[in-house]
Amino acid sequence: MNLIGKICLGSALILTSTSMLSAQKAPALDGKIPMDPNVRTGKLANGLTYYVRHNEEPKERASFYIVQNVGAILENDEQNGLAHFLEHMAFNGTKNFPGKGVLNYLEKYGVAFGRNINAYTSTDETVYNLSNVPTTNANLLDSALLVLHDWSNYLSLEGKEINDERGVIHEEWRTRRSGSSRVRLEKNKLIYKGSKYAERDVIGDLEVIDNFDHKVIRDFYHDWYRTDLQAIVVVGDFDATEIEAKIQKMFAHIPAVENPKTRQYFEVPTNKEPIVGIITDPEASSINFDIIYKHAATPFAEKNMSYYRELLISDLHSSILRNRYNELLQKGNAPFINGFAAYYNREIKMNVFHNSVTLKEDNILGGIETMLGETERAKRFGVAASELERAKKAMLSRMEKQYKERNKQNNDRLAREYQRNFLSNEPAPGVEFEFEAMKKLFPGITAEEVNAIAKTWITDENVVITLTAPEKESVKLPTKEDLLAVVAKVKQMKLEPYVDKVITEPLIAEIPKAGKVVEETEMNEYGATKWTLANGIKVIVKTTDFMENQIVFQAFSKGGKSLYNTNELASAELTSGFISNFGLGNFDQTSLKKLLTGKEVRVTSYIGELTEGLSGNSSIQDFETLLKLAHLYFEKPRFDKEAFDALKGRYMAFVANMGTDVNKAFRDSVSMTITDHNPRTILFTTDMIKSLDFETMKRVYNERLVDASDFTFIFVGNIDAAKARPMIETYLGSIKDIDRKESWKDNGVNFPKKDTYNHFTREMETPKTSIRIDLHGDIKYSTDNSIMMDMISKLLSKRYLDVIREEEGGSYGVGVWANVEKLPREEYNISIQFDTDPAKADKLKAIVYDEIQSLFTKGIKEDDLNEVKKNFIKERQENLRKNTYWVNAINAHYIYNKDMLTPEAYDKLINSISKEKLEKFAKKYFAKPTKTEVVMSPKEKEI
Template sequence: MKLIRRICLGSALMLSSTSMLLAQKAPALDGNVPMDPKVRTGKLANGLSYYVRHNEEPKDRASFYIVQNVGAILENDNQNGLAHFLEHMAFNGTKNFPGKGVLNYLEKYGVAFGRNINAYTSTDETVYNLSDVPTSNENVLDSALLVLHDWSNYLSLDGKEIDNERGVIHEEWRTRRSGNNRVRLEKNKLIYKGSKYAERDVIGDLNVIDNFDHKVIRDFYHDWYRTDLQAIVVVGDFDAEKIEAKIKKMFAHIPAVENPKTRKYFEVPTNKEPIVGIITDPEASRINFDIIYKHQATPLAEKNMAYYRGLLISDLHSSILRNRFNELLQKGNAPFINGFAAYYNREVRMDVYHNSITLKEDNILGGIESMLSETEKANRFGVVATELERAKKAMLSRMEKQYKERNKQNNDRLAGEYQRNFLSNEPAPGIEFEFEAMKKLLPGITAEEVNAIAKTWITDDNVVITLTAPEKEGLKLPSKEELLAVVTKVKQKKLKPYVDEVITEPLIAELPKAGKIVKESNLDVYGAKEWTLSNGAKVIVKTTDFMENQILFQAFSEGGQSLYDIKDLPSAGLTAGFAPSFGIGNFDQTSLKKLLTGKEVRVSPYIGELTEGLSGNSSIQDFETLLQLAHMYFENPRFDEEAFNALKGRYRAFVANMGADVNKVFRDSVSLTSTDHNARTILFDTKMIDQLDFETMKRVYKDRIADASDFTFIFVGNIDAEKAKPMIETYLGSIKDIDRKETWKDTGVNFPKKDTYNHFSREMKTPKTTIHIDFHGDIKYTKENSIMMDMVTKLLSKRYIDVIREKEGGSYGVGVWASVDKFPRQEYKLSIQFDTDPAKADKLKGIVYSEIQDLFTKGVKLDDLNEAKKNFIKERQENLRKNTYWVNAINKHYTYNDLMMKPEVFEKMINSISKEKVEKFAKKYLAKPTKTEVVMSPKNKEI
């Protein structure tokens, strides 16, 4: 029998178990939040701050950051875009690393540009990082610090390098100017109206970028890149005391700037009347409504324990409201596509309470009213005590998981905390303090207090309302007056309090009849155990200590979508995406989420082209729940037609305007061309959504997620195999066994048999040419061939950066990727894609082809090859300490019969790759490959 408790705000019933467990003396709210005791901090005489911490994840690696309290907001009008331009120049010459010296030096040690070497600029900050730097060689550590030293005060800013970089910045601007990005920028002009934030979009003014005098950027560098606005953050597997001493010695001599300009923090003006804007763009793919209430941010000096507690309260309320939105979306004709609500800091001196939804075009005002009504309901009646307790439980559970992983925190995650501390005095007390503080603070946070604080967020003034949408014939958008009218209507609307419905029964009421492990063996190369259950299922368990409180899970079987007719493919392709919205057993999605509150566990089905299965993860203590969910997805799946119709309606609305996005049009063209327009190539569009069928999904799911004897289950993580045995026998050993032996089917979807060209043009607001080239052909699937193809990919990527990006200034970046497949047939694909100026497209396309030919005509550059080999070995060493890597390696062992190489064998193979071997391989597969070329150009005249 299903028991549902209906709890309204006025009810005296409260979930008290969590509060009783946490009832401890809370810290004084007027006190400061302490700094993480594990980090060494200080400030040099020249004003430079530093944070140094020993950390062992990843092992034998370190991350180096220089954080600049400087961004686009500090630019003069004639410098608009130069803060970001300067970020690029940091990789184009410094005192000790001339030219491309920073990249050339670090890449010799496997530290790759883009993945390990990167930077970003925003309105208020600029941050550079060198991540996963090997710590076994002290010279490399010293050099990484020297790079930060040079970035601080010794950029070359050579005139020729500046001029060369103009084209790269211009192409980055071009690539980023999508319709959705343009409406975002226009929306920001309203949110920040009257402020300098409305005038700076980071990438800047193209007229400035293309024409500024060299002195202008050098002035910006001198004025703002200075020690009192900089912090060095170094976290990694090293002697922290020694690194601190090196920083003091290396950075102390950098002179402080005399008579420095004041680093201003800009306000966003208040507004008495609502600022309302309707923004359209021909390439926008969504209809979005946002209502923002602007508030003064907490002053930097006042970020104490009271501030910290306030963060908890705002996060609790935001999570509750988002959950309410999600409940609305599960029922009938969902009023909107998705919803978001949060109170957060948006700029240094501005907090916002932000409510946002993506709308259906046939019910824009109705969707807005529905969202605003849910927000008003929470504001008028407050949150329910039971949902607050669940939110607390979930928050504490997440923090406890982090606490248990405190010795496995990633270097870059820790560096991010110290970065925020430097820039905005955000508390960085360390996970130990936060866990203890949360246990003490949460019990004292009442529904009444949360409601009182939340009521202050919705105000009559400082309101900004925006509606963004595509420009589309027949699309009727409401006026500004109608938007204001619906806001007023909801404030006067008669509403009922939210009712919290909770199912109190267990996930599995009665334990299933357990199976038995009938065979055990060891997988020595993987350090794993293989068990065969009495129902035929194979179970692989690998125990690791890479993460203290993580267990990853994957189950797979052969078959997938390949076994279905074309008419079933739309439903088969999205079955796994819909299944979680149905819930499981007696629990719909909402009640299941409530039941699992406080548990760190996730299980989701998937149905791929050739395989199907489940994937997920859990904490150690929630491992049994993970097994229960896996059991239920097999034995008691739930199919909810109302939830199906609601999600189908949301999908239909979501894809309705995707055709306006030129990038989506291009991706679809690539898909169709590369599969020779095979009828099984199903595009994610309105036609696909219209073909979705509930009964087909139900049939496909029950056919695919069935028969334990056909499945392999993998568990990797901090799992005690002996303790796991009885639970695995109970929940996996009891899954039905129908002894079905099946495999995937080769459906004949393949690349075109001859060279194929698809060149087309399209109207664009920001003209660009996008080029995609595929090389493909037959190849024997071997580990060596796969590695050699990856090696070619790395070498080409390096060449395209050097020639197309740097020398020609022709593109922001050239993507290069490749695969060697065994199933459904043994073949390879090498893909190259980039955006560029239409005037340069033919020349750059020619360079793509010529660089491939040069691999075996002019030969491989030895320095490039050695860098690639170093990167291969370094990346493999890092992967060996990741649970995800081992899950995938074990999967390949069973699906591809692909035995993983031992580290020493792998390194020997990589080191044996010679220049001649790469050239021979490239000539064999790339001299006369079959190719597919897709080029999209603008119809309109280039700007």
């Protein structure tokens, strides 16, 4: 991901006047972009690059990365898949951490595999990370660096470990081989036709995986894992001078490879005539059209200010085009399900202008024509000056938000920025530079220039066109000739310029009459203040310094979907999603989005099973807008029949082919089984969408968000309570109050009362058995019981990793999660789920049950329990500095009467849970639990 993606995802300021910005001198376009002055970077004599940065968010934590400029693209045919295989081997023995030593050592300090320890391989890179490592222990910091040191040049690559890992890779391949992944791979063969990218899919060839000689992977390792292709990136709350010195000392002795192989960067060949492909798969679940125009990427050495400015232009145009697609989706019978447009870097030496659309099966060519027509309209007539100014305003707003949070940036986000700098010379100047550069560059970027550049993206050569779809007899797919014909037709279509319709009236025309705070109390255990307004709304305000410019909120009352009959549930289930597409007050969704451009604010409604309400967040300066939106959700919701019909039509088209997805079939079977086929169990199907009713949604919403007196609002963040109070009194204190007494209802949706087995077969392209086991029963709801149940799930997860994944090579991973519920009734549930080879299914299922029983028959390993405890305490420390954690904690206080434990009390509770206590707990709840078991296996194909 380059700066295009970063700019898209980052940003935040209300544009000052254009004249003011114009007065600022724009930087020279041929000038170099400086490196972030907050990072220490250098290159050792052996060629290894390093980046070290002090950063204080999260507190007392650091992230360690080793970035390898090596991926699947460098494999020869007998190594196909071994770059990814090698990534796995880094966790299976190094010089200083034999066997599973890396994981065993780090997990003693609460640094957990999967959550904090991970890696990935792509075609061009392999990256390993240790995240949220505590920095209060100097020995742990040294050991984290030692892990990176070993990953650089000292993997053991023992024969037995290699052979044991073959099964794990096999199961990863099996788990990932869905209809959509097969379609994507076939599509890549066309996009990269004639290039090595068309031959490498990262996970590789199973024949190679199963049979390669150990020497082959060792050769790949020694050829490519070398200091001149490696970077060490360390970001965190530490002394950067000290960490830099340690890196220089620890890594300097690693020898540089003599006569190294050239790290080649591969081209994607040009094509004069369009490459066109129609790709079908029995398990594909949607119909998609993509048209890609290939372009040469900017060479590494030319990534200067001119390059940065072009990134801004491409992102501005892309966002405008996507907004136009979204406008089309709000109207009547929307011509397609969703659309995408962007100019971006796809591979190191290839950029693309990519237009994509998900289609309705009854109007495939019509949907393509509409999407391409909008792109052609933009090419022919350009973007409107007002559209461009809004796009600038939105991007600058997001960047200002990053700027204001510059001292609260996440370690991993910063590390990934330096990673991109190393891999492709992507500029990493820091948010301060980018914010200033953007303010100075934007005034000079005109609509005429944006239009001129965008026209160069659509070419007659280097075009790749694909249509991907499920294999379905009832749907007649267009031919290659049909696709080329519709592309040609659009170029000759009569089109009118886009008209940018904007409503200029204020969000709330008349300020409502304020209601006053009638009672104020302190919630000392939460460090919060509670106000009760005259209309009955309770407001809790907690001021924090975790983020400089963030306020998070949640509003809730009791009731939810539980109060509706079975025939109303589908509409109630999707009411909130539809409401967000209707707009608010006098503004439809499109005009509301335009009005809010440049504001960092988000408010959405929700209707859960037992509660309903609002949630969202804002910057400090947009807090009043957040309150206005909340007010409108209660006082002036909008119900747009045309938008309802458009979205319902899109949903109908979306679910039309979901039945081909074997994973959805499995999920639906699990849902029905664990609720004992209760008629209130809602599945996302065509029948469910057909049953949606506009008037029912309108009634449900109006019944749920109507009475101020039973709502509680929670605000957490950098909020000045004194300044917020009059705004809260105005916009929340004026919401109507009907003094309704209401609560949720228990409708008896529960697990089966006796052991239940649902074993079924399903035709599938890649044979696999999917297994889900749920163990459940009654329990007293308490903090102790919740924590111990969660500990049991973590211990089981560790055991299944060791036994099912590593020893048996039987699954890519076993998911384990636990819940202890208080509402609507007190009960517990542990869920275990994984995919495997059908031939191993029975054996592995038996292991699942054996490991549960062994918790109290053989006992819990003391070391395993200590690791889990460390992780619990570590994660709690991290959570205490997150605004969302406090919102949820205060919510739990009101919904569940659950009191917040102080850090000291929490640590004491965790450390009080002994091996014996947890074994006794496990025996009580798992000696004879009630269970449900869902197993989906492949059906043998008829010949």
